[in-house]
Amino acid sequence: MSPPSAVSPALQRVLAGDYGVDDLAGLLADGDPERDAALFAAANQVRAEHVGDSVHLRGLVEFSNHCGRTCQYCGLRAANKALQRYRMQPDEIVEAGLRAAALGYGTVVLQSGEDAWYRAEVIAGIVQRIKAQADVAVTLCLGERPREDYALWREAGADRYLLRIETSNRELYAQLHPGMSFDHRLACLGALRELDYQVGSGVLVGLPGQTLEMLARDLLFLRDLPADMVGLGPFIPHPGTPLAQAEAGRVPTVLRMVALTRLLLPDSHVVATTALGSADPLGREKALQAGANVMMPNVTPRAFRALYEIYPDKICTDEEPEHCRGCMAARIASLGRTIATGHGDAPRWLHSQRH
Ligand code: SF4
Secondary structure (H helix, E strand, O other), X not given: OOOOOXXXXXXXXXXXXXXXXXXXXXXXXXXOHHHHHHHHXXXXXXXXXXXXXXXXXXXXXXXXXXXXXXOOOOOOOOOOOOOOOOEOOHHHHHHHHHHHHXXXXXXXXXXXXXXXXOOHHHHHHHHHHHHHHOOOEEEEEOOXXXXXXXXXXXXXXXXXXXXXXXXXOHHHHHHHOOOOOHHHHHHHHHHHHHXXXXXXXXXXXXXXXXXXXXXXXXXXXXXXXXOOEEEEEEOOOXXXXXXXXXXXXXXXXXXXXXXXXXXXXXOOEEEOOHHHHHHOXXXXXXXXXXXXXXXXXXXXXXXXXXXXXXXXOOOOOOOOHHHHHHHXXXXXXXXXXXXXXXXXXXXXXXXXXXX
């Protein structure tokens, strides 16, 4: 590609594929609107060339907010006793998945806290029933589970798995995830890759103690995984967590991460996350113009939606799924983009299947 004018030497090196951590960290820094504009323009161009103008919509079913973990930043953490908990029954989950398919979404994402109440066979049955009744891809986002569970679900027809790293810095990971192991997280990601899932991951931007260099290394981590899909959201402090008083992550930094992810992983999907839309009313549109090509409309039944409170003041908690569909379509059309059809497999993964 020919770089847009006003590209900095660091951006030139990124575009040439010959960059280092310092280049990425420099491009993530505040204070240079022209440099940002060139970065976003370059990412937008690479996005158009590699994954096109259409935006993939993934219907998200948040089916349980029970979680056995205590991630320091998350409102679903087991220690947050103020949260009213819910679990959807398998029939309800299948119904919500089929509703997503009926709305035209090519992918159904089934997400929960780490909730051992759902045995592996139960999840496999849900996946099988959705796949048998609708022409959709199924993505699972259920956290760390034994390799046998991942294998069973893959056999049942699950196509993709989302397992966010949140930070690739070992020390910061350990601080934020009591009782969890960074190495085990890596092992889970490795198992998913070996089982030939399309693997999604992501990073929380603006975590307390996180530096620009750490974020630059997160980008390298995602590139080297390699991630088929990447979600990047700002850290938003939740009042029911130990990080309630911490400063929130900043939207411009997230957008720079979105743009650099697109440049480092041109054939992967990059999400315009709901968290970005919660931090800035136009956050998702800005991300779509900085390299993103996926949105995740919520199809969780309204009765449960507000209770899936990973972070506070989440948007889209009071709308019916049909309303979300219309809202997303209008936002996408306002940018001159179209809604994608089909399952929306990641081009990077499709290429890997051919070799
Ligand atoms: S981030 Fe995930 S695993 Fe951690 S507490 Fe929240 S829902 Fe549970």
